[in-house]
Amino acid sequence: MEATDVWTLASSALVLIMTPGLALFYGGLVRVRSVVNMMLFSVSAMGVVGVLWILFGYSMSYFADGESGFAGSPFKEFGLLATDPADFIGIGFGAVFAMITTALISGAIADRVGLGSWVLFSGVWATLVYFPVAAWVWGGGWISQLGTWLGTPEVIDLAGGTAIHINAGAAALALAIVAGKRRGFGPGSHKPHSVPLVTIGAALLWFGWIGFNAGLATEVGEAGLILVNTLGAPAAGIIGWIVTDVIRGRKPGVIGAASGAIAGLVAITPAAANLSPLWALLLGLIAGAACAVAIDLKYRLGYDDSLDVVGLHLVAGVIGTLYLGFFAFEDGLFVGGNGGLLLVQAISVFGVMIYSFVVSLIIALVVKMLTGLRVPTQVEEEGIDTFAHGEEAYDYLPDSGATEAVAGPIRSGSAEPVGAGR
Template structure:
């Protein structure tokens, strides 16, 4: 086995642990009565999307000869029955990306959606949105060909600024709109129940993100650059977020620092192999500051994105993808290139935002018509964990003690 295959195999394990890490991160952010429900959304996404990826997701995400523009043929390698075993490491690496992308969306609907509705949405969404968009970006689709069509540099998206974060963020916005607000939605009404869980989850995400960004690196120099940028951007984003909180007169906290780290990780995802470390630090500062402001938009605009999937993943994903148009090696507007790269970066962002939002909106309405989508009011008010799952995050005795 080649050394690069060993590294991709290792990176697959790193990315795999990110989804349980996300479960901890999201679980800590919700109230104690919906921890099980929130964590189960991430775990169930691993189950549903992992199965679908093996059955037909991989086939849809990789164009074959003459397979068309929208997505690959799902029956070409159905169940991987005819897939060359030499491709299996790549199949596994793609599977863990599909899992966490779908799980990210669930943060927008905390406290008020049943597991069955979520499982139905996640399976249909992966099929109709994630697999095709992955084909556009990495499987020979229109985003990967945009530069050659327009005579510009090719679109840069190392590890999923468009396919992962913008895609999930746009879907989260659509789903949150269809589901509606929590019954007691208001600023300050929903406090995270466990800062330690949030910290552990953020740490696992950052740990796994090294494999996320560098899993396909083929030489030490590229891998080293990706590593440094994957450390530097979130580090700077922590400072950017805390600085904005200080300027607004807010007390610094772990939730803000952890959210800043995630914002920096999201922003560097498309860009880690194409920015000098100094520009990666600047990107992190901008992402931390921008996302610190963006998470307040849900109160101003009136949509209930419970755990700020839109404010973190959509905003930082757009920022990191477009930023490359200005500062990418050689082709950025300020680094020796012209506006060509910026043009294709913006087009790719707009294409994914519009498609993901519209398709996700239609899927969400379909699920709402089929299952009702939302749990009954008494379940939401009394606690979804005990009513829907028969489990509680913490076993308390009659006196309320652990």
């Protein structure tokens, strides 16, 4: 086995842990009575998308010789029955990307959508949106060929600025619009219940992101550059977010710092192999500041993106992908004086954003027609976890024979969560 294969295998494990990390991150951000539901959305995405990837998702995600059009044929390697075993490591690496991308969307609909509706949406969305877009970007599709067609540098998207973050962010916006607002929606109305869970989740995401960005690196120098940029951009994102909060007269907090790190990670995803570390720091700083402002737009524009998938992933994904057009090695406008890269980066950004939003909107409307999408009002008000899943995130009752109640993040008998605002 080649050393690069070993590294890709290890990176697949790193990326796999990101989806449970996302479950913790999202679970800490919601109210205490919907933690199980929110975490189950991420876990169920792993199940649904993992199965679909093996059945036909991998086949759809690339164009074989002689293939063209919307996506690869879903039947050419159906069930991976005729696949060369030498390809399995790469196939597994692609599978964990598909899982985390789909799971990202779920943060937009926290507290109000049933599991069945989400499972139906996630399976159809992966089939009609993620698998084709992955083929466009990495599988020989139209985005990967833009540079050849236009006589410009090729589109740069190392690990998914378009295919993952813009794709999921646009889908989250469409799904949030169709789902409608939570009851009592407004600034400060739905506070995170657990700062520690958010911190642990963010740490696991950052940990796994090294494999996410560097999993296909083939040279030591390339891997090292990706590693440094994957450390530097989110570090600068933390600073950008906190400074922005202080300038706006807000108290700095761990939730903001964790969100700033995620913003920096998202922004560096397409760019980690094509920026000098100095420009990566600037990118992280810009992304952290921009996303800190962007998450408040939902209150002005009137859409309820519960956990700021749009404000983090769509916004930072757009920033990071377009930023390459200015600062990428050799071809960036400010580095090499070539405007062609900026052109193709912009085309890829808006192409994926529009396609994902429109198709996701249609899928969400069909799911709403079939299932109703939202849980009943009583269930939303009293908590999805107990009604829909028969589980609670925390047991506040003492064990048999115990003399003292178990401590928890909320007072016994109280439904008021303790945590920072978002």
